[in-house]
Amino acid sequence: xxxxxxxxxxxxxxxxxxxxxxxxxxxxxxxxxxxxxxxxxxxxxxxxxxxxxxxxxxxxxxxxxxxxxxxxxxxxxxxxxxxxxxxxxxxxxxxxxxxxxxxxxxxxxxxxxxxxxxxxxxxxxxxxxxxxxxxxxxxxxxxxxxxxxxxxxxxxxxxxxxxxxxxxxxxxxxxxxxxxxxxxxxxxxxxxxxx
Numbered sequence: 001x002x003x004x005x006x007x008x009x010x011x012x013x014x015x016x017x018x019x020x021x022x023x024x025x026x027x028x029x030x031x032x033x034x035x036x037x038x039x040x041x042x043x044x045x046x047x048x049x050x051x052x053x054x055x056x057x058x059x060x061x062x063x064x065x066x067x068x069x070x071x072x073x074x075x076x077x078x079x080x081x082x083x084x085x086x087x088x089x090x091x092x093x094x095x096x097x098x099x100x101x102x103x104x105x106x107x108x109x110x111x112x113x114x115x116x117x118x119x120x121x122x123x124x125x126x127x128x129x130x131x132x133x134x135x136x137x138x139x140x141x142x143x144x145x146x147x148x149x150x151x152x153x154x155x156x157x158x159x160x161x162x163x164x165x166x167x168x169x170x171x172x173x174x175x176x177x178x179x180x181x182x183x184x185x186x187x188x189x190x191x192x193x194x195x
Contacts, residue, residue: 006031037110041082042070043118055131062148079114091134093125105174115155
């Protein structure tokens with residue numbers, strides 16, 4: 001950042017009094033410009049037969065790989081509103097967004113994922129500018145080797161594990177390394193092991 005978004009003056013990088021990190025500070029108007037993590041919202045839409053709506057990405061990153069609908073939370077949206085909007089934008093699907101069941105922190109890209117359960121309101125879904133293909137899949141049809149992001153992989157695993165156990169659990173996970181591979185073990189409601 002070079003210029004203040006409040007008054008247009010050139011900013012300085014310095015630690016404001018009482019703070020612990022350098023920030024972009026405007027010497028003219030005093031505005032402090034914070035850079036905070038981005039919030040990603042999404043949902044795992046399920047139809048009446050227990051199939052999950054998946055989308056093949058038509059955009060980078062991870063072009064051609066699979067995900068459930070998810071994207072950046074907008075201003076003045078709740079996480080469930082954002083998840084419903086993303087489902088419509090990425091798959092043309094109208095969903096009834098249910099409870100939040102996963103929160104995943106991804107500090108190496110400064111993101112926090114909030115994933116909800118959801119129910120498809122009707123059978124309509126299809127490609128959009130963000131998705132080249134949409135498909136309802138049973139658990140055994142999920143293309144696990146072609147999942148776009150570790151957060152999506154873990155969200156799906158938590159969803160299917162809960163469903164198999166007949167519970168509606170809540171899970172949290174910290175992905176603190178880019179090296180965390182999907183085949184590594186994950187634990188619900190426990191701090192991640194180092195490595």
